[in-house]
Amino acid sequence: MPSAAATFPSRLPGVGTTIFTVMSRLAAECGAINLSQGFPDFSPDPALLGLVEKRLRGGANQYAPMAGVPALREAIAEKTAALQGTAYDPESEITVTAGGTQAIFTAITCAVRPGDEVLIFEPAYDCYAPAVELAGGTVVRATLRFPGYRPDWEEVRRLLSQRTRLVVLNTPHNPTGTTWSAADLDALAALLRGSGTLVLSDEVYEHMVFDGLRHESCARHHELAERSFVVGSFGKTFHATGWKIGAVLAPAPLMAEFRKVHQFVVFAVNRPIQEALAEYLRQPASYLQVAAFYQRRRDRFRAGLAATRLQALPCAGTYFQLASYAAVSDEPDVALAVRLTRELGVASIPVSVFSEAPRQDRVLRFCFAKEEATLDRACERLARL
């Protein structure tokens, strides 16, 4: 007789293991340079490590308050006021989360009911759609088209309806490295005006915006801020993805609903790192220098790619670089990414997996959050293509 375990109906029948896990595992098996999953191959600032150690040894080892350590929420409020010109109340409008993914899952869970529609832009980061489906919502997909990956506002207007509960946006954008302009935020605000639709703005790469551009945050856009959950990530900003720590900003009524769910998902986030970050954030240089730091790596990697047959697309933000392989191969991107890992020893992420509709963009995503020597070695190998 089939066991209950074997016949149990999956709540996510279309979902397997994430591409990041798959490609990182393959990279490890092959001993390849891993430019697939996005994480740095260098350590956080020793000063930040020292602050964490001080807190670990200093007794900050029991539960933090559910919404986060007050000093960290205050530091986030100060940073947001300084950078975005918007005052969020640390008491009622800021919550510390166990990373961006938990923040996104929790925001979707508290906002979306069965029958609601949620608009996402594809290519889309992989955690949005499954969270919507688990909440009983329906995913509606707008398309960001190769090679510019700009939103098509006419298409968005057609896809919005009375049933649209939430629009999920992501700037700077993973996987394409594009950013939204102030005009893009204005266009979205105009389309949502007068509706009850909320916004979930995934801004985890907020401090990686290049060439003197400004990060256009929903927190800065007052009309959107009134209906938005804005998600940030300390793991990204401070080269510590393994710490799984981020934060959400939202107006008090939305945050009250967010916390109802948050308290039963994680209850509270680890305390010593929150306390360390609260102290570290007092020096704005800690985050203000991140853009220049990654811009150097982006430029190094692009210079290396220029000596290969891959064609780098523009990269305005994030630590991801897209490259077209149209001049090299007709293979589907998944097959090519696997072959490059096995044969050349460089792992990347095939971009088609971020869209439900079949795509022939012929682009791979490379993470350049790596030591310059790592990037140089990867480019030497890619030059053999």
Ligand code: GLN
């Ligand atoms: N955000 C990382 C990336 O895009 C992956 C995180 C994860 O593996 N879930 O590569």
